[in-house]
Amino acid sequence: MGPLKGIKVVDMTSVLMGPFATQTLGDYGADIIKVESHDGDVTRQIGPTRHPGMGPVFLNTNRNKRSICLDLKKPAGRDAVLRLIAKADVLVYNVRPQAMARLQLGYDVVSKINPRLIYAGVFGFGQDGPYAAKPAYDDLIQGATALPALMAQTGDGVPRYVPNALVDRIVGLTAVGAICASLVDRDRTGRGQRVDIPMFETMASFVMGDHMGGLTYEPPLDKGGYARHLSPDRRPYKTSDGYICVIVYNDKQWTNFFAATGRDDLRTNPKFATFAGRATNIDTVYAELARILETKSTSEWTAILEKADVPVMPMHDLESLLQDPHIVATDFAPVIDHPTEGRIRNMRSSARWSETPVEMTRLAPRLSEHSAEILQEAGFSADEIAALVRDGVTKAVADT
Template sequence: MTNEQDKAAPAGPLAGVRVIDLSAVLMGPYATQIFGDHGADVIKIESPEGDSTRHIGPGRNAGMGPMFLHLNRNKRSVVLDLKQPGGLAAMRRLIADADVFIHNLRPASIERLGLDFESVSALNPRIVWCGMYGYGEDGPYAGRPAYDDLIQGAVGIADLQRRAGLPEPRYVPLTIADRMVGLHAAHSVAMALYARERTGRGCRIDVPMFETMASVVLSDHLYGHTFEPPSGGCGYVRLLSQGRRPYATSDGYICALVYNDGHWQRFLRSVERDDLLADPRFADLASRTRHIDEVYGFLGETLRECSSAHWLALFERIDVPAMPLNTMESLLDDPHLSAVGFFHHVEHPSEGPLRTFGVPARWVGHDVGELVPAPRLGEHTAAVLRESGCSASDIEALVASGAAVVTGP
């Protein structure tokens, strides 16, 4: 390594990787946010109307809602109307010089645009092409629209909520499918980039929501149906027990997990219930799992007797995992998050001061700390098109025809 390289400022692990991001809403933007956070140059292609998440939640200016701001930091916004020949031609120029092309359009739509894998790889054989869909192309659901709620229901998450004690099926109040599938897409693309370094070839990756989330759910809940013939029913009983919830104390709630044999031995002695040490229901993990409702019931009754502070201090002393129950509001003041510098305050050029959060992973030898605020619609159209070789007159013609939109200088 040269002295100049020694002195060079550290960069993110994906520095030098250019990603063309034709995704919208949440699943795809979450994946590409991860790329941007780790140094990739993410070019977000938007329609003239912009990503719909621009309009979700209370914002200071139209088109700059909080969900969009969190999902699209460290990206550049280029507005192209791909229904127009000029916009599509500009898109092809961007793809020709990119490392990754990622989208969440349905297969029929991406083929109509001529941006399917075969067409894109003909332009750029080294490109990693990633499509994120609702369902795999080989089954009867192929081509159907998919949203987080639909996938949660289709893979059984909503019904698991009912089995766990709710009066009827209910979706988890998180966009858990979009985010889990976005994570799968991000690590799949990262592996493809590593493979390309060894082979020199790009590849196609299809990431279907339904199959991805089915694998996540069934890893816990296939349970007895893992075996042929089944050794029992579906559903991990500990996760489905109605007692698996934050415990009420005399003055609030706490979260605690008295789980392994050592936890139970120390806890039972500390609450003067040594008699239960010989109770076969509490003897070992397998037995506690079989009697999980009784085990959780005992914990629930016991923890109601004293305050949250009492139990948190006791659990810390006997080394049993426990945490206070946060709300969304109290999480913002969590002392641990404050100590590790989790929250960041950034100044957005149009939205003013914002609170956001950094990259959770800690990197040594790479800089992943920079947080560039999410772009205004079309903020980088002109700059990116110039980088692709478009002249000033080319850009003016695209804007005049409506094939591109430029905002700002």
């Protein structure tokens, strides 16, 4: 099932960025073998749990995977993972390349074992710059790519991180695209390759794509920044009883808005009448929009704006989002039965294919749940597997 059916991925990632990428590949049909340490992915411990090691961050980032424990610092553990790699299409890792080299699992080693392998690294920085060996986390990269500075410009002047692992997820999705593109190239050439997906450069492009502004030119025409995004009144608007999300963007929408609100005075105001006028005076425009929207309730504005074909959406919190009528109607986050965790919500893949539909085949695994199964597939005998358990190279699921 899914467009990546038949693709085998050795997933040597942990925390969020790499696991989110490999979960997406698994959602698309790939067979994901998640290699974990004996302690397991640290996200197993994050958030409220019904059972130790099965926290919500882990559950929502590791479906459609099989789990195997291997101690890669032991020769037998390294040999075992090399046997998995020999039969894989893709290896994904998210430690620094220097760490992979210390484990003797660098591309120079594994490409000799499997020349068709796509060797994908998601880590902090491109390897040809002075930051090559630096550690990186979502918060650090947010700061280094100006997101807190932009947040400060739009609020009270205090820099803040976006309250979401934005970098990890954007870079994870970038990795999915890079891996799929590499598989297409391999199908054409028969050769695998190393592909690096650095966090810093990926996010620099992501942020500056909006905010390069006059810095695009040499010499610069201004200090950069997209005025509409940086307007202090670009935010959910207060109504008489709550908040609402509205964007009046093009000329047709503004014409409809003027008619719906009886504001003919704004129709002829040069600051409001044209796209160029609004762009130049965006703070004035958004401030006036904010004043208008405070005059009626959220439900009243929703009805008025939908009738006028002006884009409008509710401002949800985390709980109400799950009850949104569209989310409910599309069954995007159904409650299902996990074999050990009971009733849980499981978000579906957002992508849809007409010929190769994707379906959830596995829920997030217990630590080492599939170790014996995966080792058998790699050619290990029952006695060899028992020896690996005895020697602490792998771990029986009953021990978790």
